Amino acid sequence: DSGVTQTPKHLITATGQRVTLRCSPRSGDLSVYWYQQSLDQGLQFLIQYYNGEERAKGNILERFSAQQFPDLHSELNLSSLELGDSALYFCASSDRDGIYNEQFFGPGTRLTVL
Amino acid sequence: SQQGEEDPQALSIQEGENATMNCSYKTSINNLQWYRQNSGRGLVHLILIRSNEREKHSGRLRVTLDTSKKSSSLLITASRAADTASYFCATDGRSSNTGKLIFGQGTTLQVKP
Numbered sequence: 545d546s547g548v549t550q551t552p553k554h555l556i557t558a559t560g561q562r563v564t565l566r567c568s569p570r571s572g573d574l575s576v577y578w579y580q581q582s583l584d585q586g587l588q589f590l591i592q593y594y595n596g597e598e599r600a601k602g603n604i605l606e607r608f609s610a611q612q613f614p615d616l617h618s619e620l621n622l623s624s625l626e627l628g629d630s631a632l633y634f635c636a637s638s639d640r641d642g643i644y645n646e647q648f649f650g651p652g653t654r655l656t657v658l
Numbered sequence: 659s660q661q662g663e664e665d666p667q668a669l670s671i672q673e674g675e676n677a678t679m680n681c682s683y684k685t686s687i688n689n690l691q692w693y694r695q696n697s698g699r700g701l702v703h704l705i706l707i708r709s710n711e712r713e714k715h716s717g718r719l720r721v722t723l724d725t726s727k728k729s730s731s732l733l734i735t736a737s738r739a740a741d742t743a744s745y746f747c748a749t750d751g752r753s754s755n756t757g758k759l760i761f762g763q764g765t766t767l768q769v770k771p
Contacts, residue, residue, distance in 0.1 A: 587761035600756040643688040645757045649700035
């Protein structure tokens with residue numbers, strides 16, 4: 545158990561809908577990262593927050609947004625869902641920002657868009 | 659696009675044998691990390707090697723880094739059935755200076771008992 549929790553574990557929804565994925569980092573970790581894992585794209589970095597501020601952005605679609613709250617939990621919002629958004633979404637955390645950081649991954653949320 | 663490419667894509671060995679996986683990357687890095695993922699589950703950090711290091715050990719794991727060739731290898735010695743998983747290398751990209759990681763496509767390792 546990494547200490548990172550993600551809810552829900554599974555999510556099935558329809559195209560055009562909006563969903564929110566939630567992540568609670570390990571106690572004391574200030575950085576939260578979101579990754580998407582799909583068969584065709586592999587593991588893709590989406591976005592990083594550090595202590596409430598956006599720190600780095602990757603291949604995140606404009607339909608997707610995220611935020612980190614004062615209690616350090618984070619939410620990833622996916623809207624106008626398409627079939628291609630079906631994937632495993634992972635949250636990871638680390639105790640600080642910058643390089644040389646080991647990241648601790650949550651168990652993931654499996655999103656299925658029908 | 660992926661920073662790293664891993665080779666082989668799949669590897670099947672017998673318990674007790676050694677497993678070697680290779681990773682190549684495209685841009686300069688500050689560090690390279692290896693992660694393990696059991697089927698459909700979260701990734702587990704194995705080892706981090708900095709760009710100024712050439713080799714690092716952790717238990718049965720040995721990682722090498724050759725920055726001139728932009729490549730790294732992960733060796734698992736005396737493999738066990740429990741080592742069956744996918745293994746990913748991840749790099750930061752020297753220009754990043756953040757914790758952002760760029761993952762390779764991974765090597766799927768099967769260790770037969």
